[in-house]
Amino acid sequence: MTLPRLIAQALRPPLTRRPAAPERTEVMALAARLAATGRRAPPEALAVRHIDGGGCGGCAMELAAAQGLAHGLAALGIRFVEDPAAADVLLLTGPVTRNMAPAVARAIERLPPGALVLAVGDCALDGGVFKGSYAVLGGLETLARPDLRLPGCPPAPSRVVDAFATLIAALAQAGAGAGQERG
Amino acid sequence: MAALNGAGLIRACPRAGLGHRLDAATWAELARRPDPPLLALWAEPTTIHAVFLDRGAPLPVSLPLSERRFPALSPMRPGAAAAERMIHDLWGIEAWGGQDGRPLLDHGRWELINPLSPRPLRRDAPGPVPEFRAPPAAGAHRLEYGPIPAAIDGPEHRQLILRGEEVLAxxxxxxxxHRGMLGLMLGKSPRAAARYPARLAADSTLAHSLAFALAAEGAVGVTLPPRALALRALLAELERAASHLWHLSRLAQAAQAPLPAEEALLLREVLLEAAAAAFGRRLPMDLVLPGGLAEDITPEGPARLQGALAAIGREWPRLRRQAERLARRLAGLGRIDPRLVAQVAAGGPPARAAGIDQDLRRLPGYAPYEELEPRCLIEAGGDAAARCALWLAEADDSWRMIRLLVDALPAGPWQVALPAAAGEGLGLVEGPRGPCLAWLRLDGGGLIEAAFLQDPATAQLPLLEAALTAAPLEAAEVVRASLPVPAAGMDL
Structure with a gap:
């Protein structure tokens, strides 16, 4: 099957953008944090479990858009999996509502040791505009310590892709560092 | 009294606030008959509010309560059951004789019991999660999954009752x-509270923002300048087209048709990038505010939107061909009976795809659509194929209206000051998935005393449940994707 003209066109700039080169200082800082907390994952093929903790769905939409051809999250080797036990990364969007909290907590418990947790969007950071409601527990930090926080309401797909590029570079850096120490 | 139809009974009651104030006897009579259909039902601590539909036009009523219960509407209008359960959860008011006494939104984990009642109690220990209905037949088994779905999506917890692979229910x-939106809005000015309707359901953020703005503007009696009306209509049609492309992409993905899935997503990206250039954001979050808009269109905005429309226009025939191929595979799947659509008063694309002509944009006074003349688009099939075809046809009509609006944007101001005054207002907007409703009451200082928001998901959930019941188990995800009912919308 040949690629339709549109898709071929779309794969050229400016519609399709490559992730920005990650900031070296950011990568080094994140790599150091990951090494200190014992987080590890294969940088070349990250398995991600996404959970919406009960938000409006805007961050989930932008995350799904990031997977499309225009943004190319898949080109970074990111794939989404169902079982948290098979995930290297748990990515939370939305606040953690009190009604969702038990399910989110169960998913976090099922993560393999060393798995990373990411908070994407203002609500996942600290509850966002829903902070203080009788029905909202708060952000991801109420259940686990986030390794990476991406603010925005919602963060654009390009920023999601860039955050993953930084994370992958940091994982490669942390892996290389660990290898040198052992060697 | 018996000679009058339901709408006549309502009109015979005294006018008060936005509509008519019913007495207990008239309410009880309305509860005994199926007409007129009910669009929305909610409460305040000592009042029940409802919006009925009289030949498609909203007919608001209120019922003052002397005790904490009211005669249920659900025996004759099954679509009211969800609202009655919500009213009990949030306000602690009981729908007497209701069809379903289970909680709806309250899973026994909130900090407060009946959080919007005059004196909510603190919850000391977790309460029960609402049970699913019991299996209807011996020999049937139950398949339950959720609340975390397999796909990148919001929470969803569903039960299927199966006999073999046949879906019985x-x-x-x-x-x-449930984020407690209505409680968070209380005591705030309409402009400060607008962030909540904007975050009710992301695919309809503009529609809910607009409904809320109309309610706030109606409450204090301001009218908007022509430029604000035109920009709002432009944004509403942009959101409709983007949302239809989004749902078309999800449907194609569920039906394992990757080409239309990617193509629809790409066209949506072309649109959203132009929208970002025109209005500073991809999704129209916090763009429409009470009093107008948060900002004007950028100087380069019109040209960017025209460029995007031209690019999409070139690719549109290809997407249409691919979608038509997809629709042929969807024929007969998830068919909805138009009588059920009418019974639950569900609007939006699922209704129009089941042959029911209902579109708020075509009601008189829905500015500025009298000049845009939205086409009456109807599909007869009621199945996933009809819903898919309708999305495409409606997006096509949105392109036409966006062009008209961009080519002739009126000059002048795009916002007005909102006086801080008391009042009550209702906003109804035809959103991408159907009617979006907002209601509020302002106190003398112009702050929100009571508020309500309704997403089309509330009325459409029974349609989805019926559509899944009619479909083979292996087509469940396709049927689900053809009738988007985001939890965020109905959960508040």
């Missing part, structure tokens, strides 16, 4: 995305 458990 489907039921969703709402409430996981």
């Amino acid at each position: 489907a039921e969703f458990r709402p409430g996981y995305a």
Whole structure:
């Protein structure tokens, strides 16, 4: 099957953008944090479990858009999996509502040791505009310590892709560092 | 009294606030008959509010309460059951004789019991999660999954009752995305509270923002300048087209048709990038505010939107061909009976795809659509194929209206000051998935004393449950994607 003209066109700039080169200082800082907390994952093929903790769905939409051809999250080797036990990364969007909290907590418990947790969007950071409601527990930090926080309401797909590029570079850096120490 | 139809009974009651104030006897009479159909039902601590539909036009009523219960509407209007359960959860008011006494949104984990009642109690220990309905037949088994779905999506918890692979019943458990929106809006100015309707359901953020703005503007009696009306209509049609492309992409993905899935997503990206250049954001979050808009269109905005429309226009025939191929595979799947659509007063694309002509944009006074003349688009099939075809046809009509609006944007101001005054207002907007409703009451200082928001998901959930019941098990995800009912919308 040949690629339709549109898709071929779309794969050229400016519609399709490559992730920005990650900031070296950011990568080094994140790599150091990951090494200190014992987080590890294969940088070349990250398995991600996404959970919406009960938000409006805007961050989930932008995350799904990031997977499309225009943004190319898949080109970074990111794939989404169902079982948290098979995930290297748990990515939370939305606040953690009190009604969702038990399910989110169960998913976090099922993560393999060393798995990373990411908070994407203002609500996942600290509850966002829903902070203080009788029905909202708060952000991801109420259940686990986030390794990476991406603010925005919602963060654009390009920023999601860039955050993953930084994370992958940091994982490669942390892996290389660990290898040198052992060697 | 018996000679009058339901709408006549309502009109015979005294006018008060936005509509008519009913007495207990008239309410009880309305509860005994199916007409007129009910669009929305909610409460305040000592009042029940409802919006009925009289030949498609909204007919608001209120019922003052002397005790904490009212005669249920659900025996004759099954679509009211969800609202009655919500009223009990949030306000602690009982729908007497209701069809379903289970909680809806309250899973026994909120900090407060009946959080919007005059004196909510603190919850000391977790309460029960609402049970699913019991299996209807011996020999049937139950398949339950959720609340975390397999796909990148909001919470969803569903139960299917199966005999072999035949789906006997489907039921969703709402409430996981309950954020306590209505409580968070109280005591705020309309402009400060506008962030909540904007975050009710992301695919309809503009529609809910607009409904809320109309309610706030109606409450204090301001009218908007022509430029604000035109920009709002432009944004509403942009959101409709983007949302239809989004749902078309999800449907194609569920039906394992990757080409239309990617193509629809790409066209949506072309649109959203132009929208970002025109209005500073991809999704129209916090763009429409009470009094107008948060900002004007950028100087380069019109040209960017025209460029995007031209690019999309070139690719549109290809997407249409691919979608038509997809629709042929969807023929007969998830068919909805138009009588059920009418019974639950569900609007939006699922209704129009089941042959029911209902579109708020075509009601008189829905500015500025009298000049845009939205086409009456109807599909007869009621199945996933009809819903898919309708999305495409409606997006096509949105392109036409966006062009008209961009080519002739009126000059002048795009916002007005909102006086801080008391009042009551109702906003109804035809959103991408159907009617979006907002209601509020302002106190003398112009702050929100009471508020309500309704997403089309509330009325459409029974349609989805019926559509899943009619479909083979292996087509469940396709049927689900053809009738988007985000939990965020109905959970508040």
